[in-house]
Amino acid sequence: MGDPRYEKLLKCYECIRKITDFEPEVALVLGSGLGNFADNIDVKQAVPYSDIEGFPVSTVPGHAGQFIFGELGGVRVVCMKGRVHYYEGYDISDVVLPARLMHLMGAKILFLTNASGGINMDLHAGSFMMITDHVSSFAPNPLIGPNVEELGTRFPDMSEVYDRELCDVIRTVARENDIELHEGTYAQLTGPSFESPAEIRMLGKLGVDAVGMSTVVEAIAANHAGMRVCGISCVANLAAGLSPNKLTHEEVQQAANEAAPRFTVLIREAIKRMGRA
């Protein structure tokens, strides 16, 4: 009997291979409220997560769970409409299972998106921040436990998780389309409570520009597996204590809705070029 986490991944792989033989080049994870991006894809097949035996299914409103397989400007993409979060109570290995599964299916690039709270004072609700580095220290590391050699090495290097060339593609697309793009460090905390003002002050002192409840663990697992990773955070609100407003999930979804048209151009055009990068 092998590692139970790896066995589960292989079972999910077997299961999805009975449903589709699609081989994606790019895997895209859509964050809170950003799921409508999937409408841009020339859909070949949609597979609800619940059709995949053992696959973690999200419980958060705004995170309709399905894989969309299709083409975007000639690039074969798999898009996750909705992701699972650690705060829902899943084991951290389940949270990164989808990224590993998309890699097994063929995806060499993982494009992560999320909604976040802005800490850097240059950011405001609706800003986009390309993730150039991360702080994982406040979330469980998804590689804890016996290393599965088939997935990657025991002590993977994390000095350049966010692929330089992919970041260049995103920068270029933003410039050419007149989309303001910030760059910075993203930290994942577990949630589900938003941070306290004191926690935000701490993160600011640590050099964190934006904070959220996802992305970093997926980036670590993908880097471990040898995927090229990039990410864009959509700032939904100023982080706790930086504005007089209380934080709500509705506000996060509203900011995402407002940012959607710019977000769509940025992601769509970047993915088209990543097929060639």
Ligand code: HPA
């Ligand atoms: N904190 C954590 N996660 C978030 C936030 C925030 O302020 N906004 C959107 N997701």
